[in-house]
Amino acid sequence: MNEVPKTVWWDDVPCLIDQLRLPAMLDIVRCEDLNSVIEAIRSMQVRGAPAIGITAAYGMALAAKRSTAQTSSKLIEKLVKAKSLLDAARPTAINLAWATQRMLDIAQANAQLEPDQLRQRLLAEAETIRDQDEAMCRAIGQHGKTLLAQTRNVLTHCNAGGLATAAYGTALAPIRAVHEDGQPIHVWVDETRPFLQGARLTAWELQQAGIDLTLITDNMAAYFMQQGHVDCIIVGSDRIAANGDVANKIGTYGLAVLAKAHNIPLYVAAPTSTIDLQTANGAAIPIEQRSTQEVTHIGQQAIAAEGIKVAHPAFDVTPAHLVTAIITEQGIAYPPFAEQLHTMVEAANAANARQ
Ligand SMILES: CSC[C@H]1O[C@H](OP(=O)(O)O)[C@H](O)[C@@H]1O
Numbered sequence: 001m002n003e004v005p006k007t008v009w010w011d012d013v014p015c016l017i018d019q020l021r022l023p024a025m026l027d028i029v030r031c032e033d034l035n036s037v038i039e040a041i042r043s044m045q046v047r048g049a050p051a052i053g054i055t056a057a058y059g060m061a062l063a064a065k066r067s068t069a070q071t072s073s074k075l076i077e078k079l080v081k082a083k084s085l086l087d088a089a090r091p092t093a094i095n096l097a098w099a100t101q102r103m104l105d106i107a108q109a110n111a112q113l114e115p116d117q118l119r120q121r122l123l124a125e126a127e128t129i130r131d132q133d134e135a136m137c138r139a140i141g142q143h144g145k146t147l148l149a150q151t152r153n154v155l156t157h158c159n160a161g162g163l164a165t166a167a168y169g170t171a172l173a174p175i176r177a178v179h180e181d182g183q184p185i186h187v188w189v190d191e192t193r194p195f196l197q198g199a200r201l202t203a204w205e206l207q208q209a210g211i212d213l214t215l216i217t218d219n220m221a222a223y224f225m226q227q228g229h230v231d232c233i234i235v236g237s238d239r240i241a242a243n244g245d246v247a248n249k250i251g252t253y254g255l256a257v258l259a260k261a262h263n264i265p266l267y268v269a270a271p272t273s274t275i276d277l278q279t280a281n282g283a284a285i286p287i288e289q290r291s292t293q294e295v296t297h298i299g300q301q302a303i304a305a306e307g308i309k310v311a312h313p314a315f316d317v318t319p320a321h322l323v324t325a326i327i328t329e330q331g332i333a334y335p336p337f338a339e340q341l342h343t344m345v346e347a348a349n350a351a352n353a354r355q
Pocket residue numbers: 047048049050157158159160161164165169170171197235236237238248249250314
């Protein structure tokens with residue numbers, strides 16, 4: 001099945017699916033300037049760690065294109081500012097800062113080029129980041145499917161499908177891979193309050209892919225585990241610390257505790273661009289605090305009284321000891337994770353340097 005392209009460079013600007021309008025409407029947003037890229041990331045028109053990294057990379061290329069700098073050194077000064085603004089849009093997913101840093105590194109390594117040549121080189125790098133992400137997702141699918149050979153029922157949380165990446169997804173990749181091999185597979189889809197990425201996005205993606213699913217509310221997950229209807233849990237990640245602690249959508253930690261209590265494997269699927277070797281453990285991962293309106297409203301409909309106190313941490317951290325395995329494009333890591341994660345990142349960097 002050909003996927004709808006996600007964030008792409010089209011007609012000379014980044015264009016992306018407005019995920020706030022899904023599943024009712026498949027609407028495309030044209031980002032005419034850097035501010036519209038930043039707003040698309042901040043508002044979650046585009047969301048998902050790899051997807052916001054790719055979009056930020058195109059944002060850097062757009063900033064270069066829109067800059068009137070007459071020298072490459074002045075152009076690079078503009079890119080330093082662009083990186084700072086993009087990185088601030090959402091702090092938890094390391095893919096965002098990883099992508100903007102990679103773009104800035106390319107600019108600085110090619111500072112000898114004329115400004116227009118440098119602009120072209122930057123757009124080429126953003127396209128490479130996008131293409132590599134899709135390849136990493138498909139590799140995650142191939143590695144991850146080896147863990148699902150005896151699996152019929154998988155539970156997912158939030159959305160880590162094609163919409164959260166260049167294409168194909170991370171947590172959904174092994175599920176898609178076994179489905180494409182003809183293996184029967186069913187997915188319990190956590191709706192994932194408060195932003196409902198599971199209900200709005202994962203259910204839609206699985207339906208589009210012809211994969212059997214059942215949408216459940218987050219507080220039903222324990223019931224289906226207790227009834228023996230969940231063989232494993234697969235989630236994505238926004239940042240994996242050097243020791244294997246995993247930041248992911250709020251609610252993941254609770255699922256990990258439930259998985260342990262029911263002796264169910266919890267797998268984390270992510271490209272090596274989500275592994276942050278500079279962050280020693282989960283305690284150092286910044287947790288994004290989002291708008292309280294996303295908790296008190298569903299769309300424009302208020303579901304809580306005005307004037308009450310509301311909390312909205314958008315992510316939580318699952319300690320490495322609750323993670324059964326981490327699936328990357330480089331292979332599958334098992335506890336203790338630190339050395340394997342370091343090796344995987346080094347291998348990915350070496351492969352990128354050869355390209
Ligand atoms: C493939 S990364 C997906 C990851 O991103 C989601 O967060 P958000 O929807 O807020 O961008 C969630 O944590 C997913 O696991």
